[in-house]
Amino acid sequence: MRGIKNWGLISATTAMIFFAGTAPAQAYLDPGTGSLVLQAAIGVVAGSLVALRIYWGKIKSFFKRKNSRDGRDSRFTDRK
Amino acid sequence: MERAVPENASYRDPAGRVYLLGDRVLRSVTRVGAADYEFLRDGGLLDEFTDDGRVIGCTEVEPGLLGQASDVRYVLEHPRLSFISHPYEWCFSALKAAALLHLDLSLESLERGATLSDASAYNVQFQGARPIFIDVLSFRRYRDGEYWFAHRQFLEQFLNPLLLTALRGVPFNVWLRGRLEGIPSEDLRALLPWWRMFDWRVSAHVILPARFQRSAAKIGDDQVARIKARSLPKSAFRSMLASLRRWIEGLEPSLPRQSAWSDYAETNGYRALEAESKANFLRRFAAKVTPRCLWDVGCNTGHYAEVALEAGAKEVIGFDTDHGALEKAFARASKGGVRLLPLYLDAADPSPGQGWRGIERKALGDRRNADGLLALAVVHHLAIGRNLPLKDVVDWLIDLAPQGVIEFVEKDDPCVRQMLQFRNDIFPDYERENFRAAVLARAEIIEEQEITANRRLLVWYNRRDD
Structure with missing residues (x-):
């Protein structure tokens, strides 16, 4: 469980470092605070989903490795 | 120079x-x-x-x-567009087509590293029923992670008016005319029934922006800094655009099935022969005058506009107040490639000059470009339906274009009788000879013809410009 939390934190931090300063407030029209709060929230959710997907991939590959080490029938585990 | x-x-x-x-x-x-x-x-x-x-x-x-x-x-x-229309004059399908064009351009631009800096519906114009984007400086480079800054404007200019008509059955036109910036999410939210919150798209694009906007006044500097530090991943930007596109594509106007005039063409009491003689009169007019731009006031479903286009008119701008008829006219123009743009207009209360200093968006009268006019069965709606003096109505029509065809409907015509059924007849001046005199005061009559047993009269005028 600790793993998931860390991943979320890592990806959020990475995203913030990566995007900080690259998302400029340069609109010539007022974007409206309501819309920006919404989009910031969407951004966080989208970021978390990406983090979850990466983490899920890690879990899958972990079990795949484990399975092949256990010498299971590779006809089932190697299917893509 | x-x-x-x-x-x-x-x-x-x-x-x-x-x-x-x-x-x-x-x-x-x-x-x-x-x-x-x-x-x-x-x-x-x-x-x-x-x-x-x-x-x-x-x-x-x-x-x-x-x-x-x-x-x-x-x-x-x-290239110069022949006519600039305002979004509040468009019918539902036209605003929808403009919204889809905006989203398509946004989606395709995003794949190529560009985005649109605003989302004003005034950036779209129509040639016939075909939307065309006119502001090339709206496109600019996309910076990775940036927000969709024009989201709110898109909602107010496109989505909210469409939802007002699709979800509440209220034609958006007069509301949009009332506020050029568009319909605020807060206003629309107040009109939606509570159970709409279970529609996640309504939640995401109407309820949440409205709620966040309301609490925006209390937002602190630290929160502002946090919002600025965050970002919207490109994939999320793309899916916002794509989900709006899918949603809008499926929206239909929730208007009464049968409006007063959308079935007029089928039920208007003309016998086929009479309708044909009216069409022939218009064909002669259009073939002789070959108007570059014909204004059809009271265009209904666009049947006679199409007749005029086939006979020699190059382009028609149609006006009507009936939303059902306008939808049919727009469908006619989209399907057949007919160069007709039907617009919502109350002739007794035409689009005024609006916006900053009252001149940012031009009044209808300042956008006149017609060199031909059709005014079929509209005079009685203005003169009797709206109590406007007959002479003023004729004057206004003749001012619109130097040549045209105006139809006069007699008082004993079933249409006029119906208009007067609960009213006193306070229109002693509403007579054919007064109508003809009003036309002759401003123009020559090139040709005139009675077209029905009820003595409906068509007059082809040629304005004297003295």
Whole structure:
């Protein structure tokens, strides 16, 4: 469980470092605070989903490795 | 030498503005907008969009045409559109088509590293029923992770008006005319029943922005900093655009199935022979006059506009107040490639000058471009339905175009009898001879013909411009 939390934190931090300063407030029209709060929230959710997907991939590959080490029938585990 | 005059509707964007030089339409690209314009031009995106007709064509011309303005880097010339319509004059399907064009251009631009800096519905115009995007300086480079800054404007200008009609059955036209910025999410939210919150799209694009906007006044500096530090991943930006596109594509106007006039063409009491003689009269008129732009006041479903187009008119702008009829006319124009643009207009209360200083968006009278007029079965709606003096009605119509056809419906016609069934007849002047006299005071009568057993009269006038 600790793993998931860390991943979320890592990806959020990475995203913030990566995007900080690259998302400029340069609109010539007022974007409206309501819309920006919404989009910031969407951004966080989208970021978390990406983090979850990466983490899920890690879990899958972990079990795949484990399975092949256990010498299971590779006809089932190697299917893509 | 003629001087370029800045267009009043174009000054908000520092990237450039539109000028009129005689008949030519020019657009300056300033120091602020130059790099984005070059990106768009050199990447081929602009050519791609203009070649398929979705964005208005533009060619670079001599910058000196605009005089010695120091911060002008480029001057572009656009083909002149024959008529500028306002979004509140469009029917539901037209606003929907404009919204879809905006989203398509946004989605395709995003794949090519560009985005749209605003989402004003006034950036879309129509040629017939075909929408065309006219503000080339709206495109600019996309920066990874940036927010969709025009989201709120898109909601107010496109989505909220469409939802008002699709979810509540209220035609958006008069509401949109009431506020040029568009319909605020807060206003729409107040009109939606509570159970709409279970529709996640309504939640995401109406309820949440409205709620966040309301609490925006209390937002602290630290929260502002946090919002600025966050970002919207490109994939999330794309899915916002794509989900709006899917949603809007499925929206239909929730208007009464049968409106008063949408079935008029089928039920108007004309016998086929009479309808044909009316059509023949119009054919003679259109073939002789070959109007470049014909205004059809009271266009209904566009049947007679189509007759005129087939006979020689080049383009028709139709006006009506009946939403059902306008939808049918727009469908006729979209399907058949008929160059007809049907617009919502109450002739007794035409679109006024609006916006900053009252001149940003022009009144209908200042957008007159017609060289031909059809006014079929409208005089009695104005003279009797709206108590306007017959002579004034005729004057107004004749002012619209130098040549045209006006129909006069007698008082004993079933249509007029129905209008008077609960009213006193306070219209002693409403008579054929007074109508003819009003026409003759301003114009020659080229041809006239009775077309029904009820003595409906068609008059082809040619205005005296003295």
